[in-house]
Amino acid sequence: MGMAQTLTKERVFAGLRERLGGKDTWLGYLVSCPYCASHYFAFVLVPLTGTYAIDVTVGGWVGAVLRWFLSSLLITVIAAFFRVVFWFVDETQGLVRRRQRTEEEEIATRRLMRKKVEQTLPPQERTEPAEPAH
Secondary structure, eight states, X not given: OHHHHHHHHSGGGHHHHHHTTGGGSHHHHHTTOHHHHHHHHHHHHHHHHTOOOOOOSOOHHHHHHHHHHHHHHHHHHHXXXXXXXXXXXXXXXXXXXXXXXXXXXXXXXXXXXHHHHHHHSOGGGOOOOOOOOO
């Protein structure tokens, strides 16, 4: 999941994605879609790491290919599940950051409004605002 995300979304591979045509070409789409790229990573990494999560009863080369293929698909589905979970975490963090930024902007706007009002008042009517109680 992490490798697929890095390949398809991070700046470090932006040049490669652009050179391959982005999502407009077949090859570019293969390196621009996190779900697609996770399959390719799984197809390579399952035999390299020996992470065969599924055993099949069929023997011979057919059984070996089925074991590799089905294990790769299972790893990809698990990665997709984690990707969705992490998306919700990122989205939640983004909402918190946007809310904080909105509150900071509101405070800055209130300060500007207060300064404008104070500038329109005669000097004898200007007072320092009271500090809010904590």
